[in-house]
Amino acid sequence: MEGKIFYFLLFFFGLTWGSFLNVLIFRYQPNKKFNIFKIISGRSRCPYCKRKLLVKDLIPVLSFLILKGKCRWCGKKISFIYPIVEILSGILAVIIFLKTSPSLFLFLLWFLIFSDLLVLSFIDLKHQFVPNQLLDLFFLLSLITVIFFQIPSHYIWKIFPQFDLRILNHLVGGLIFGLPMWLFCQKTKEKFLGLGDAKTMAISCFLFAWPVSILVFNLSFLIGGFLSLILIFFFGKTIKSKIPFLPFLSLAIFLTFLFENQIVDLYLTLF
Ligand SMILES: [Zn+2]
Incomplete structure (x- = not known):
């Protein structure tokens, strides 16, 4: 009770x-x-x-x-x-x-991270714009989470100690997905995705570190692709409509946060 x-x-x-x-x-x-x-x-x-x-x-x-x-x-x-x-x-x-x-500190950090992503997602939906100040906050909160919690307790590093390169994994995770997306946005003059989307991707992949960052990246495009098809078929959007990406990415981050370990286990049962 x-x-x-x-x-x-x-x-x-x-x-x-x-x-x-x-x-x-x-x-x-x-x-x-x-x-x-x-x-x-x-x-x-x-x-x-x-x-x-x-x-x-x-x-x-x-x-x-x-x-x-x-x-x-x-x-x-x-x-x-x-x-x-x-x-x-x-x-x-x-x-x-x-x-x-039972960690109150960890609760506060993740609750602030997802609050920030919630605000970012709805601002993106309303204005198709990603404010840098909220991204800075996301990076700061991620950095604290990585240093105090992610690095000491990564589940995947217990199974694959060879992946355990600490902060390097986080930097690689962020760069490997953030950088190509950033270049893509520059090349296409942000016609499909904005630089704000690329920055958010880099920070979230930094937060989860290589190789879990693969999950964040794939899930966001999977969810984005699936929901975009629904929007195109049922709500009259066209291929050319710019669809806000942050809500999809935020959902991918949330699913990774919740089910990271289970997905790693599931993946391992395939081999
Ligand atoms: Zn009124």
């Missing part, structure tokens, strides 16, 4: 944190510098009528349901992205806790 209450509170914490992430997503403007203090200061307002929201309208998910997804004052529709981000953040909090328990 106590366990259930704890996870409920953790989920609620995630929902509330998601409201904060929504502020970052919705107040971000691509042509302005990303200034977090400027973005989070000031009361929330309706984007249409500009009237201030009441405190009771700020309860995650619940307010959206009570108001039936409309502004209290002008009745204009509120984006359904708000409750989606809140619910995703709540689910992330619980799943990441289950995965990282």
Whole structure:
């Protein structure tokens, strides 16, 4: 019973944190510098009528349901992205806790990493743009995670000690996928993928290190390809539509984070 209450509170914490992430997503403007203090200061307002929201309208998910997804004052529709981000953040909090328990430090690091990726993904969906400041944060969090946790405890290095070259593996992992993608973006003038996508790929492959970085790379294009086909066949997108890549990459990173060891084991059973 106590366990259930704890996870409920953790989920609620995630929902509330998601409201904060929504502020970052919705107040971000691509042509302005990303200034977090400027973005989070000031009361929330309706984007249409500009009237201030009441405190009771700020309860995650619940307010959206009570108001039936409309502004209290002008009745204009509120984006359904708000409750989606809140619910995703709540689910992330619980799943990441289950995965990282009992280390609170590790929980905080991964929760911040996936919060950052959640904001990046939705900004990419809204604006087809990847803010550098959020990428710097992703790199900093990854670096701390690599030094304190990944290097001492890589599962694959216990099975294949010959792969265990410590930080070198991480650098190789990042460069081997990040660099060609970066060059591809330069050559194609970012027509298909942006430099922000290449940088995110490099950082996430650095985070997971060679050879697990192969998994991140392949999964992101597999998910991206599969969902793009669905968009093309069912939602009228064309081959030429620029499809935001960060949501796919973030999902690949999350799956690798959750199932890295199982996938390595599965791979080994094939031989
Ligand atoms: Zn309004």
